[in-house]
Amino acid sequence: MEKKPFITLEKAKEIIKDIPTPFHIYDEKGIRENARALYKAFSWNKGFKEYFAVKATPNPYIMKLLAEEGCGMDCSSYTELQLCKACGITGSEIMFSSNVTPVEDMKLARELGANINLDDYTFVDFIKKVCGVPKTICCRYNPGGVFQLSDSEDGVQVMDTPGDSKYGMTEEQMEKAFIELKEAGAEDFGIHAFLASNTVSNGYYPALAAILFKLAVRLHEKTGVHIKFINLSGGVGVDYKPTDSKNDIAVIGEGVRREFEKILVPAGMGDVEIYTELGRYMLAPFGALVATAIHEKHIYKDYIGLDACAANLMRPAMYGSYHHITVLGKENAPCDHKYDVTGGLCENNDKFAIDRMLPEIDKGDIIYIHDTGAHGFSMGYNYNGKLRSAEVLLCEDGSYKLIRRAETPRDYFSTFDFSEFKELTE
Numbered sequence: 001m002e003k004k005p006f007i008t009l010e011k012a013k014e015i016i017k018d019i020p021t022p023f024h025i026y027d028e029k030g031i032r033e034n035a036r037a038l039y040k041a042f043s044w045n046k047g048f049k050e051y052f053a054v055k056a057t058p059n060p061y062i063m064k065l066l067a068e069e070g071c072g073m074d075c076s077s078y079t080e081l082q083l084c085k086a087c088g089i090t091g092s093e094i095m096f097s098s099n100v101t102p103v104e105d106m107k108l109a110r111e112l113g114a115n116i117n118l119d120d121y122t123f124v125d126f127i128k129k130v131c132g133v134p135k136t137i138c139c140r141y142n143p144g145g146v147f148q149l150s151d152s153e154d155g156v157q158v159m160d161t162p163g164d165s166k167y168g169m170t171e172e173q174m175e176k177a178f179i180e181l182k183e184a185g186a187e188d189f190g191i192h193a194f195l196a197s198n199t200v201s202n203g204y205y206p207a208l209a210a211i212l213f214k215l216a217v218r219l220h221e222k223t224g225v226h227i228k229f230i231n232l233s234g235g236v237g238v239d240y241k242p243t244d245s246k247n248d249i250a251v252i253g254e255g256v257r258r259e260f261e262k263i264l265v266p267a268g269m270g271d272v273e274i275y276t277e278l279g280r281y282m283l284a285p286f287g288a289l290v291a292t293a294i295h296e297k298h299i300y301k302d303y304i305g306l307d308a309c310a311a312n313l314m315r316p317a318m319y320g321s322y323h324h325i326t327v328l329g330k331e332n333a334p335c336d337h338k339y340d341v342t343g344g345l346c347e348n349n350d351k352f353a354i355d356r357m358l359p360e361i362d363k364g365d366i367i368y369i370h371d372t373g374a375h376g377f378s379m380g381y382n383y384n385g386k387l388r389s390a391e392v393l394l395c396e397d398g399s400y401k402l403i404r405r406a407e408t409p410r411d412y413f414s415t416f417d418f419s420e421f422k423e424l425t426e
């Protein structure tokens with residue numbers, strides 16, 4: 001499918017006058033409509049709730065907007081929990097799905113009344129010691145082996161290797177954990193698993209749901225605990241490439257419903273609430289990195305250098321991920337030039353695109369890098385002394401709002417004690 005920017009060159013220029021590039025921009029309208037479609041797809045389940053994976057886009061303005069659409073938040077660290085607290089999001093509006101959890105993090109999650117998801121069997125003793133077992137508790141499952149979609153209706157291959165992943169517990173451990181947690185006072189139980197990332201198949205959630213629903217029935221029969229919710233976690237992906245298939249959330253919701261009615265309802269477990277912890281699906285397509293072409297270079301290949309770099313968007317350098325690029329104002333120009341589009345890090349993997357066919361790019365052109373709304377800004381770093389960019393919200397009424405200013409050198413140096421050195425002036 002053709003990938004279209006959610007801003008025009010004209011709009012970009014208006015914003016750039018006020019907020020210089022590079023910046024990440026988010027589309028409020030798209031975010032809200034997408035969240036509503038998710039809730040509609042799962043409206044058959046009375047307790048359905050999406051817990052937005054905060055790590056994807058940890059910005060309180062974005063979190064508030066999703067909270068207004070009925071979403072809770074999924075956290076995995078102390079500071080993510082603090083962000084929720086600052087947004088007034090507490091109690092069962094928080095899912096705390098962490099691993100290798102420090103004592104302080106667990107204590108804060110408990111203090112805020114979050115739904116706590118235990119990553120390991122040893123965490124049963126850990127939570128008893130650290131803060132006591134809450135009334136509601138969740139355990140993370142890892143089935144091991146290879147996860148493969150064999151009967152996906154859309155024919156899209158999904159494969160991942162839970163057996164190699166550090167997360168979750170075995171079924172035997174889940175059973176022991178449930179029994180011990182019940183003895184320690186827990187009354188309502190949850191089951192969580194994350195088996196494959198960025199899936200572009202309507203079959204992933206239903207397949208995962210079938211595994212977890214069957215597990216829930218077995219655990220309920222063996223331990224007698226009340227299973228309150230099943231958390232399908234993240235992993236529903238987006239179409240980064242124009243040739244990728246696109247997930248249809250309505251079809252996914254129906255697929256999960258079928259498994260629910262086939263497995264849970266006959267077992268007398270029709271009251272189980274379905275939760276999701278989507279990050280990418282909620283935000284990726286509704287964010288973009290806007291940058292300016294500041295240099296061009298022609299040696300053995302043709303290069304376009306941007307004022308943004310991998311410190312602003314790490315996915316291409318880290319995973320070789322594809323991010324579609326549009327040259328604003330040249331949407332309809334022929335893509336007859338082959339470029340590497342790069343940042344200025346002293347690392348040759350600092351390339352947003354390699355051998356990409358694009359329209360001829362001139363210095364000063366505004367480059368729109370698609371689908372950076374999740375795991376974009378948030379994976380940023382400060383290598384080479386590069387600073388984190390601003391974040392901008394394109395509001396539903398077409399206006400824009402700075403929701404995070406760009407870092408300054410002073411921010412970068414703020415953890416040094418300069419008393420033995422020269423004062424910084426900037």
Ligand SMILES: *Cc1c(COP(=O)(O)O)cnc(C)c1O
Pocket residue numbers: 053055056074097194197198233234235236277278279280281374
């Ligand atoms: C990262 C993560 C998510 C979100 O994953 P997406 O692929 O962005 O949907 C959800 N739950 C947990 C525990 C995670 O670590």
